[in-house]
Amino acid sequence: MNRPAITVQALSKRFGRRLAVEDLTFEVPQGSVCGFLGRNGAGKSTAMRMMMNLLDPTAGSVTLLGLDSRRDHAALMRRVGYVSESPVLYEWMKVRELARFTAEFYPQWNRRRVDELFDRFAIDREQKVRHLSRGTQAQLALALALGGDPELLILDEPATGLDVLVRRDFLESIIQLIQQEGRTVLFSSHLLHEVERVADQVVILDRGRLVRSGSVEEFKRSTGLSLEESFVEAVGVKEQA
């Protein structure tokens, strides 16, 4: 059996007196599309930022593609793509400049794919980043995250900022594109129907704690409920407890 693409072990993060993530442990198999679910403030973004070594965990460890996310950070970033919830880019750069700037960091840069995505999202390469809409900036960030041909893509609420019409196409097409190449995707969302449509794995968080993790099919089979119903039940059970 392949080793997991993501192994999170007893991960915790404390901000002052508040425990944002508590003893989080789960695995995401390679080649899977994993939905990272939870209500607003459940700790999804915090957990993802710790996976990307953008935050120091209070305790625990993260292994991505078999490498320690802190110790092997620079090497790992060649193989992992990440888009944050509200990606911040260098606004004074033109799209073309930002693409070239980003490409210089990677030993292999899939320029054709980036160009395709720019065309698909209708991003003007001569436009300054600051003049792009929030949604277009999110699309630009995604295109750049895919330029390095990542084996693992971590997306934090990737559809935020997109209007309803493009959101569906955006999420499905991108995730399918990645998955077709046998790559792993972890994406967070609180829109369950979106996750259900594309994910084969889910990890559910509530108040910083893991509620449930596993394959979507297993969820449905064991509970006899849709993912949405299962999520409500899981969070509801937690609340009652």
Added chain:
Amino acid sequence: MRPLLWKEMRDLRAWLLAGVALTGGLEILLLTQVFAGSFVSTWMEVLMPLTAAATAIGLGVGQVAGERHSRTLDFLRVRPVSPGVVVWSKFLAGSVVLAALLTGIVALSFADPNFMQDTGLRAIREQVSFAGLLAALLPRFWFLYALTLLFSVMVDRSLKAAALAAVVVITGVSTALAFADLAPFSGFVYWLPFFDGTGGLVEAAKNAWLSGMAGAVFSLGALLVTAGSAALLKRSPERYMGNLSLTVTAGAVIAAAVASANAAAHRFPELTPVGSWKLQPTGEWGSSNIVAEGSLVAVSHDHLVQFLDFTQPSRPRQIAEVTVPLWTSSSDWNADRVAMQDGAVFLVGHKKQLPADVFQIAIVKPGGLQDSIDLGSERPGDYVSAPVIHGAFLYIGVTRDRVCSLLTFDVPSRRQLDSVTIDRMRAPMPGIEEGSPPVRMLRRGAYLYISSPSYLTTIDLVNPQHPVVASQLPVRPKVSFLYGFPRPIAMQDKRLFEIRIFPESLTAYDLSDPAHPFTEAERTYHDGNGLVIGGDGRNLYRPWRDGLLEFHAQGNDLYGLRYLRGRASVSQLAFAGDSVYTLTAPAEHDQRWVQAYRLIQK
């Protein structure tokens, strides 16, 4: 590293443009003579270090903290690049921009076509080259920039990094200055990044070894600090200091500086006055001086002499107040040249007389004006020194037509007995106002030592009516002008000390052979209260804080012994036996004091 360097240079482009606009604009204004000539002097001594410090701090503060605050740092953190490379790229780009901006900032100090007229500026420029100054300053501000970059790694706002850098710089410099006046910290002045009264930077900039050594230490410091910054960012992407820890750190730094300043102020045993006399405010003090003989103290100001009796130091009393008739008020000249012997004060001044005022030495006793000695009519540029009394003879140094002479008078008859030429100065520099070239004199035994612009002259007084030159030691001037500054001299053991400018330095002459002194040592000298130095033969004294500092010269350095604490800063001092009397500078409500200290406790 290449894309990062490109980005950083683009990020710092505004600084480059602002620097070019500032220095270029100021230069155009200078060339078109919009600014007065003193602007460049102000720039070099005040604005240049401030601008350079602001540049070094400004370049560094936002490089990490700003990116952390705007979250663009995350963009870099999720790329396959080490945080160390990110920091070093920023450092490299910042260093290039700093070097470019500092070159412009320093160049502006050398860009005034009229600098020749500004003596302060010219004094520096005659000694320090543009390349020398730039080479001395660049490592200092490079280190400051690296330090700011470290602070930028530690916080999440540019403003916080700037505040921390400002606190560290201000406290660091003030602490260094608080200790730098005496051994073992006197070398601090060579490490300062600005021109202060000590001339430490002048010495550092013109001395290749000193400049190289300081530059190497500062450069190594900059590299080590940056390595620390890289290690910190690599270790954790998060900020290291929250608001509370930042406030605590800044408070601790300030507290440490205050404690250091306090320790510096109280590092010497203190001696308090045994007596004080409060002088009544006169409205305008003019120039004044103090002389003492035994317990009799005389204070002169303008054409007035006050005699004070300190026989009972705890209860001094005024014996007399004598006005010298027909003397001009001294607002336009100095009546601070005075001597005392056998209860008589010999005061140099001006007597109103037609067709021209004359120099006169008034001989004043508590009973009134006793007599006077005329020294001839006054001409512009003339200088008359404080008199030296030796038995029945009075010696006075006079500079007239740029020739310094020693005049000998017989006091009882008031006749001039002799005149010895001791210094023929070269012609004054065109366009430079050098003032009146001074002559300072000090007698020990049968020898009179005269400090004049070109020589230290030793006069043999074996035949006191006709003194002869025993030896002359040429003074190697640091600059080609500036004769018009006083050069106080004092004695300690078998050494004569003389203050020279510019930069201020204390030269020690060995008097083992009293007829033939030779230069022993020279060190930079910092006296924030003015160029006053005195000695009782055992130690040296100079104004320090609200009183006097007693110190001892040893080797090439000065060691503090005691702090003679008083009511206000001291402007003049006089020795008599085991006592020293000080005349304080006008303080609150124009108040002045005469204070007496017993140097040897019984």
